[in-house]
Amino acid sequence: MENRFGFIREKLDIKILILFILKRLTVPVDFDKLSELTMCDDGISYFDFAECVDELVNTDHIYFDGDTYVITDKGERNGSVTESSIPYSVRLKTEKSTAAFNAEMARNAMISTGKEMKRGGGFSVSLALSDGIDEILSMHLYAANEKQADEIENGFRKNAESIYNAIINKIFE
Numbered sequence: 001m002e003n004r005f006g007f008i009r010e011k012l013d014i015k016i017l018i019l020f021i022l023k024r025l026t027v028p029v030d031f032d033k034l035s036e037l038t039m040c041d042d043g044i045s046y047f048d049f050a051e052c053v054d055e056l057v058n059t060d061h062i063y064f065d066g067d068t069y070v071i072t073d074k075g076e077r078n079g080s081v082t083e084s085s086i087p088y089s090v091r092l093k094t095e096k097s098t099a100a101f102n103a104e105m106a107r108n109a110m111i112s113t114g115k116e117m118k119r120g121g122g123f124s125v126s127l128a129l130s131d132g133i134d135e136i137l138s139m140h141l142y143a144a145n146e147k148q149a150d151e152i153e154n155g156f157r158k159n160a161e162s163i164y165n166a167i168i169n170k171i172f173e
Helices: 011-024 031-038 046-058 073-085 088-109 146-171
Strands: 062-064 069-071 111-117 123-130 135-143
Touching (some): 011 046, 088 111, 123 146
Antiparallel strands (some): 062 069
């Protein structure tokens, strides 16, 4: 390994960090997201990271389904024993980024959209918002073309809570 700045330099440290991250995630992640969450320290090289992920899969510490990664029971056990060796500043940074990712995934899970081409032309766009227990808003809008349908879906995903609040405020006005 070449000289790099940062606290995490050795492959074992990178493996411990990867297990630390995966243990805190609420959903499986793809390679790019795992890489983004792991590269929180200037001492980690991309190639060492990729090698460590492969080795952790081969030793059954993490499971790869062909698209996403998740920690195994073996990975949780071994990671728990060693995670205290992660430098405090790296741990804090990692906990903050994994918490933000988990919050984003939880929000995305509560929003659903879809579009269906209508026989007479145009699209029916389905939009729904859940509170985590039940659906609290569901509506269908007409879109003249696929581009407009995509824009409606994207706009709803981006602004679902404020759309819900605006509707509720208007009802109780």
